[in-house]
Amino acid sequence: MRSSVSDKNRILLAGGFHKVKSLALSLIRKGYKVTVINKNYADCHSLAEIQAMEVIYGDASKPYVLEEAGADRMDIAIALTQNDEDNLVICELCKKRFGTAKTVALVNDPKKTEFFYSMGIDSVVCAINVVAGIIEQQAFMDEMATRIPLGSGRVGITEVFISPTAPAAEKRIWELDLPRDAIIGCILRGEESMIPRGDNRIFPGDTLVVISTSEQEKEVIRKLTGR
Incomplete structure (x- = not known):
């Protein structure tokens, strides 16, 4: 067996x-x-x-x-x-x-x-190397490279689970009130992963891969999860 x-x-x-x-x-x-x-x-x-x-x-x-x-x-x-x-x-x-x-x-x-x-x-x-790879591969994220100095080590990648009661649940990306230098780099949904656009909706059970400065990480998590 x-x-x-x-x-x-x-x-x-x-x-x-x-x-x-x-x-x-x-x-x-x-x-x-x-x-x-x-x-x-x-x-x-x-x-x-x-x-x-x-x-x-x-x-x-x-x-x-x-x-x-x-x-x-x-x-x-x-x-x-x-x-x-x-x-x-x-x-x-x-x-x-x-x-x-x-x-x-x-x-x-x-x-x-x-x-x-x-x-x-x-x-x-290495989180910094992962971020650099994402930026090189995804043209729509090029703007972030000019705003966040990757070499300084101030960039972080955070995976945020969205519960049914989270403020971000059922919202579209463009509706999220995130800090200027925070970007949703990927949405993990079950076995699927997707690079989001502004009109993508976030569902309960999703995991968001967020790229932000280390100073803004707590604020980003609070706005997405409410905690």
Whole structure:
């Protein structure tokens, strides 16, 4: 009898909230078994509302927290904290101490990408490099490149899940009252992803990939989600 996806793929998500929440929901829908570690108690309480997901309150850079989360049974560990050094430590512990098959680390400083690879991290995701790639590939976003200095490291990518009660639900892109330097770069809807235009409508259950300056991230999230 063939094993299900969840029997073979256990995924550990460490740190973050909005990124982790949207990623966890997507993985669970695809049948993966997801465990989340977060050191913010309020975030843990909110994440615990997601069914079929285990939530551990604690600092994922601490070995005993990873042990409690079952890091030795994980197939993939993904570190998504805002601190590059913490992400490196989490991935190294999972790989070298707990034997996790694959590690993925988020880095905010593109200069650290090669160093992370040299330390044995299997996959390194740099938000700034992703933004640069999007700008190069999408002509309609060229204007943003003249307004937000990518090289300064002030650009962030945030995944925002839209609940039925969110202010952005059922609105069109052009109706959103977002800061001037914030752009909806992509809409994730089920198995589909789309580059939005002004007349695209946002539906409950969508995940928006938002590109903005780090200073405006909280305001953008508040206007989209109401929290």
